[in-house]
Amino acid sequence: MKILVCISKAPxxxxxxxxxxxxxxxxxxxxxxxxxxxxxxxxLVRALEIKETQGAEITIITVGNASDEAIMRKxxxxxxxxxxxxxxxPKDAYFVATAIADYAKNQGFDxxxxxxxxxxxxxxxxxxxxxxxxxxxxISVASKLELSxxxxxxxxxxxxxxxxxxxxxxxxxxxxxxxxxxxxxxxxGIMAARTKxxxxxxxxxxxxxxxxxxxxxxxxxxxxxxxxxxxxxELVSLLHNEAKVI
Amino acid sequence: xxxxxxxxxxNALNKAALEIVSYAQxxxxxxxxxxxxxxxxDILSTLGNYGASEVIVHRTLSNNDDQNLxxxxxxxxxxxxxxxxxxxxxxxxxxxxxxxxxxxxxxSGAVALPESDGSVKVxxxxxxxxxFVKCHSSQRIISLLPNSVAPEPIGAACPVIELNxxxxxxxxxxxxxxxxxxxxxxxEADRVVSGGRGLKGPEHWGILEDLAKTLGAAxxxxxxxxxxxxxxxxxxxxxxxxxIRPNLYIAVGISGAIQHLAGVNGSKVIVVINTDxxxxxxxxxxxxxxxxxxxVVPKFTAALKKFAGQ
Ligand SMILES: Cc1cc2nc3c(=O)[nH]c(=O)nc-3n(C[C@H](O)[C@H](O)[C@H](O)COP(=O)(O)OP(=O)(O)OC[C@H]3O[C@@H](n4cnc5c(N)ncnc54)[C@H](O)[C@@H]3O)c2cc1C
Numbered sequence: 001m002k003i004l005v006c007i008s009k010a011p012x013x014x015x016x017x018x019x020x021x022x023x024x025x026x027x028x029x030x031x032x033x034x035x036x037x038x039x040x041x042x043x044l045v046r047a048l049e050i051k052e053t054q055g056a057e058i059t060i061i062t063v064g065n066a067s068d069e070a071i072m073r074k075x076x077x078x079x080x081x082x083x084x085x086x087x088x089x090p091k092d093a094y095f096v097a098t099a100i101a102d103y104a105k106n107q108g109f110d111x112x113x114x115x116x117x118x119x120x121x122x123x124x125x126x127x128x129x130x131x132x133x134x135x136x137x138x139i140s141v142a143s144k145l146e147l148s149x150x151x152x153x154x155x156x157x158x159x160x161x162x163x164x165x166x167x168x169x170x171x172x173x174x175x176x177x178x179x180x181x182x183x184x185x186x187x188x189g190i191m192a193a194r195t196k197x198x199x200x201x202x203x204x205x206x207x208x209x210x211x212x213x214x215x216x217x218x219x220x221x222x223x224x225x226x227x228x229x230x231x232x233x234e235l236v237s238l239l240h241n242e243a244k245v246i
Numbered sequence: 247x248x249x250x251x252x253x254x255x256x257n258a259l260n261k262a263a264l265e266i267v268s269y270a271q272x273x274x275x276x277x278x279x280x281x282x283x284x285x286x287x288d289i290l291s292t293l294g295n296y297g298a299s300e301v302i303v304h305r306t307l308s309n310n311d312d313q314n315l316x317x318x319x320x321x322x323x324x325x326x327x328x329x330x331x332x333x334x335x336x337x338x339x340x341x342x343x344x345x346x347x348x349x350x351x352x353x354s355g356a357v358a359l360p361e362s363d364g365s366v367k368v369x370x371x372x373x374x375x376x377x378f379v380k381c382h383s384s385q386r387i388i389s390l391l392p393n394s395v396a397p398e399p400i401g402a403a404c405p406v407i408e409l410n411x412x413x414x415x416x417x418x419x420x421x422x423x424x425x426x427x428x429x430x431x432x433x434e435a436d437r438v439v440s441g442g443r444g445l446k447g448p449e450h451w452g453i454l455e456d457l458a459k460t461l462g463a464a465x466x467x468x469x470x471x472x473x474x475x476x477x478x479x480x481x482x483x484x485x486x487x488x489x490i491r492p493n494l495y496i497a498v499g500i501s502g503a504i505q506h507l508a509g510v511n512g513s514k515v516i517v518v519i520n521t522d523x524x525x526x527x528x529x530x531x532x533x534x535x536x537x538x539x540x541x542v543v544p545k546f547t548a549a550l551k552k553f554a555g556q
Pocket of ligand 1: 013
């Protein structure tokens with residue numbers, strides 16, 4: 001059983017989001033990067049649980065430059081077996097997906113996991129693109145994953161309901177809340193991560209289909225209007241007459 | 247010019263369906279709606295009111311069959327300038343596949359019509375910012391965030407063509423589907439009432455549910471509330487939960503941590519109810535009440551009922 005977990009870096013969730021003066025790029029000054037929470041908490045930890053109960057070999061992969069090795073070591077410290085870094089500045093989802101699919105196509109992975117989205121670009125694109133490139137089924141936004149011989153049983157939370165589906169491997173799954181619980185790496189894991197293999201691959205001839213031309217910050221709120229606890233009729237009237245939302 | 251929209255509909259046309267048809271119409275040109283699901287031809291034909299020129303509904307293709315579905319949409323889209331999805335479960339599953347199949351750029355999470363330079367505004371950093379995305383391909387695939395455009399009735403009913411073609415085997419076998427009747431899906435809800443740790447326990451959610459019912463709102467919660475199991479996971483909103491952009495968001499007993507705000511600050515109007523006047527949420531709010539939820543919420547519900555009765 002071979003599992004590939006795609007991980008991405010993301011700015012720490014407390015980061016203030018600002019952009020370069022020409023607004024064409026994210027301003028990284030002082031930003032601390034973490035493993036994208038969906039990739040770490042759900043995709044990677046579920047892969048580890050499968051490894052512990054059924055046996056599996058877990059490879060993590062990221063498309064990025066040398067500075068991303070810090071988040072890769074974190075994923076190794078949590079328990080992945082080996083890491084692959086495709087040495088390129090990620091340009092768009094298609095660029096990243098083709099780089100990963102190109103690596104994965106001859107490696108015989110039974111299961112490829114991604115997070116349901118990154119918390120910086122929120123695209124939900126990579127998993128579906130990899131699946132299409134490898135001609136495999138794709139289960140998106142799964143909140144539960146069980147494995148029995150070669151078959152996956154998955155749950156997806158659809159608009160307040162739950163859908164249960166079954167699919168044979170190889171397959172690609174994007175992982176959401178519910179699938180596993182966050183794990184904190186321990187000292188042994190952190191020590192072991194230092195010597196785990198981290199392979200660097202040069203990509204070849206990758207295309208991109210989209211790009212960001214500019215970024216903008218949402219306009220600030222003009223300030224809160226406080227209403228007294230004993231005057232809720234006024235709140236109702238403000239929501240009706242001023243805000244026009246009721 | 248021709249635009250294609252894909253949607254799945256079982257019992258009714260939801261708001262997201264009307265939004266994407268209306269969005270495609272406003273892109274200019276004819277709109278062909280490709281549909282799956284069991285919704286009747288009569289109801290599907292009403293999509294014409296929102297700008298569809300025709301609806302082609304495939305009765306034998308499952309919306310879970312992303313591979314065959316992608317093939318069908320691709321085969322019907324060769325002349326389309328834009329292919330529009332809702333950024334929901336189906337959109338998230340199919341649009342990326344289609345992007346690879348057609349080698350056309352995917353703009354996911356669009357919140358507005360294209361700018362004059364052809365770029366499209368999307369939510370990034372979980373709602374902490376916006377990005378403007380350009381496609382380098384001649385065709386453009388867009389998945390639209392619910393509640394981003396208001397559907398506009400403009401025309402009359404349109405023809406519906408039914409397909410019953412045999413499809414190849416589906417690799418994804420659906421074992422069961424549980425869908426609560428009548429529940430408003432959170433991302434589509436116009437109004438949302440949300441509770442945090444300040445409510446002190448799941449047994450106190452009754453007051454929020456009363457408020458939500460009075461407003462016709464969906465209920466949501468902060469992350470710790472879902473983590474402790476007071477509320478189901480799918481109600482968790484924020485940076486690591488569902489991102490929503492309702493017209494009205496009422497936050498009760500939620501402090502307004504940066505990760506929570508990220509998922510809700512696209513809301514048009516925010517009302518905050520909190521005992522702590524210093525709670526960070528007040529900085530992101532339009533209206534606020536400094537007070538105890540257990541006193542304020544029932545009074546608020548009563549005031550709304552009084553207003554509705556007038
Ligand atoms: C990586 C990461 C991701 C995260 N993602 C999310 C996310 O997606 N969504 C999310 O919500 N959080 C997220 N969090 C957690 C976030 O940082 C906060 O801890 C969380 O939002 C706090 O929830 P809360 O406001 O319900 O609780 P608290 O912070 O405990 O606030 C409770 C509030 O209730 C008020 N209160 C108490 N009693 C009453 C009363 N009787 N009446 C009225 N008000 C009362 C208090 O004054 C306080 O402001 C994330 C954190 C991390 C580190």
